[in-house]
Amino acid sequence: MSYIKIDKLWKRYGDTVVLEDLNKTVERGEFITIVGASGCGKTTFLKMLLGTESPTGGAILLDGIPLVAEPSEERGIVFQRYSVFPHMTALENVMLSLEFEQSPLLARLFGGARKKARQTAKDMLEAVGLEQALHKYPHELSGGMQQRLAIAQSLIKQPRILLLDEPFGALDPGIRKDMHELVLKLWRELNLTVFMITHDIQEGFYLGTRLWVFDKERIDPHAPEAYGAKITYDLPVGQTDDALLQRIDQSLNQTEQKKETLHHGQ
Amino acid sequence: MKRLINQEPNRVARWLLGLLPFLLLLALYVGASNARLAENPNDKLLPSFDSFGSAIERLAFEPSRRTGEYLFWQDTLSSLQRLGIGVALSASFALAFGVLTGAIPYVRANLSPLMTAVSLVPPMAILPILFIVFGLGELAKVMLIIIGIAPFLCRDLQQRVMEIPDEQLIKAQTLGASSWQIIQRVILPQILPRLITSVRLSLGSAWLFLIAAEAIASTDGLGYRIFLVRRYLSMDVILPYVVWITILAFFIDLLLRLLSRRCFPWFHAQTGNN
Incomplete structure (x- = not known):
């Protein structure tokens, strides 16, 4: 049995079809990057993985069991922004999930348990390179450091799936490169299963083991909402040439352009 | 020459510019007061600073001949106590209400419309009801403050x-x-920290309701005194009391602001406000 099975997955909002009939299987330890034109359902798909949206039809199965329709510990998430808690220091941010787990009523740990949780959190922060910033608040950290913190915060729970929603979209190119190294290192060391949305197709080719392209195969000019997006490419990363990359880029641009003209026509 | 919107006064200029209207106002008052007093030494409308001084001395530093209390301090204490209790209770209630309705959709669906309706009732219109229900004691006055500001605090939070x-x-x-x-x-x-911000915003109304309640039914308090001496046209008492209330309001606001900045530095860094 496969680790994650996406089974005849549909998503509609009223008459608008967002995603139509997705069927995929994902094995444990895969790193899937998702690219696509804006409005092609990437984020909707991620939200269904996360549990904040539920499928209109079909299901996403984890070890054969459909995912619960609310966020849970099985799934870790890093958003582009607002991923960390502004009122806690880096260390408190990372300790938080341990406190949730061990102290249902007060959500705070004391004495020996607190010491142990601190140490675990410290180790995690060291793994993402934040050992210098344990007692800093998020507003004292740069954008890249905040995202490191968000990753550490998620990984301490050892989630079965890690979801990254354009996590490096707001960062400078140089810092983005460091973050790529970090994510790859953690992915290898902790044997994570990762889904990552990105705008940057180069990033997609560099990072994952598999690249999914979300795109609309058909657009009806009279009813642009009638057809949803599908996964038009499912490529193993590392075996692609530049020509293919350009072709994908072009087809995505075409979808964007078609949409634009439709909008202007209206 | 830079555009006007890009010109910033330096520290000294800022102080002087800020101080100038106060000084002008003061000069205007002294001029008008002197003119009136020259014509009629018994004029009560714009008393001289001497009469302010003697009024303050009589109320703040000499025991009252009737009760033996220092009226000014007694008034201040009573008013601050009412204000403090009223604001503290409103804030605690609003905190619980705001967190529960904000976080839990079922509670919000259940209680939010009621609070919206309650907040539309003009508090002064139900002041007689408060006096009927709670009597003329402290409770009615505190309740007016609560009814006046709690709905705003609840909805804001x-x-x-x-x-x-x-x-x-x-x-x-x-x-x-x-x-x-x-x-x-x-x-x-x-x-x-957002609660502190909301409380700061609602303090103006809290003072309004406090003084209104004291004006109508009370035996002490800053509002009571002002409305009492109005009968004798005692501007020499009224004006210092008004200034004193303003000073108190300023320092309460300052205190809350400093408290918030000290306890929640992350909040002020995040929102960029001070």
């Missing part, structure tokens, strides 16, 4: 709770938090 980014609530859930844990560790600590 509910809004502030709902403004906490969804991403944070989702993140907390992926970290295994229950609803109760999210309220405790994510919502409550982030809402406290």
Whole structure:
């Protein structure tokens, strides 16, 4: 049995079809990057993985069991922004999930348990390179450091799936490169299963083991909402040439352009 | 020459510019007062600073001949006590209300419309009801402050709770938090500095309701004294009292601002306000 099975997955909002009939299987330890034109359902798909949206039809199965329709510990998430808690220091941010787990009523740990949780959190922060910033608040950290913190915060729970929603979209190119190294290192060391949305197709080719392209195969000019997006490419990363990359880029641009003209026509 | 909107006064200029209107106002008063007093030494409308001084001395530093109390301090204490109790109770209630309605959709659906309706009732219109129900004692006055500011605080805090980014609530859930844990560790600590901001905004109304209640039924308090001496046209008492109330209001606001900055530095860094 496969680790994650996406089974005849549909998503509609009223008459608008967002995603139509997705069927995929994902094995444990895969790193899937998702690219696509804006409005092609990437984020909707991620939200269904996360549990904040539920499928209109079909299901996403984890070890054969459909995912619960609310966020849970099985799934870790890093958003582009607002991923960390502004009122806690880096260390408190990372300790938080341990406190949730061990102290249902007060959500705070004391004495020996607190010491142990601190140490675990410290180790995690060291793994993402934040050992210098344990007692800093998020507003004292740069954008890249905040995202490191968000990753550490998620990984301490050892989630079965890690979801990254354009996590490096707001960062400078140089810092983005460091973050790529970090994510790859953690992915290898902790044997994570990762889904990552990105705008940057180069990033997609560099990072994952598999690249999914979300795109609309058909657009009806009279009813642009009638057809949803599908996964038009499912490529193993590392075996692609530049020509293919350009072709994908072009087809995505075409979808964007078609949409634009439709909008202007209206 | 830079555009006007790009020219910033330096520190000294800022102080002087800020001080100037106060000095002008003061000069205007002294001029008008002198003119009136020259014509009629018994004029009561714009008393001289000497009569302010003697009025303050009589009320603040000499025991009252009738009760033996220092009226000025007694009035201040009574008023601050009412204001403090009223604002503290309103803030505590609003905190609980705001967090629960903001965080839990079922509670919001249940209680939010009621609070909206209640907040539309003009508090002064139900002041007689308060006096009938709670008598003429302290409770009615405190209740007027609560009824006056609690609905605003409740609605404001509910809004502030709902403004906490969804991403944070989702993140907390992926970290295994229950609803109760999210309220405790994510919502409550982030809402406290916002509560202080809301309280600062509502203090003006709190003073209004306090003075209104004291004016109508009381035996002491700053508002009571002002309305009492109005009968004798005692501007020499009224004006110092008004200035004193303004000073008190200023320092309460300053205190809350400093408290917030000290306890919640992350909040002020984040929002960029001071």
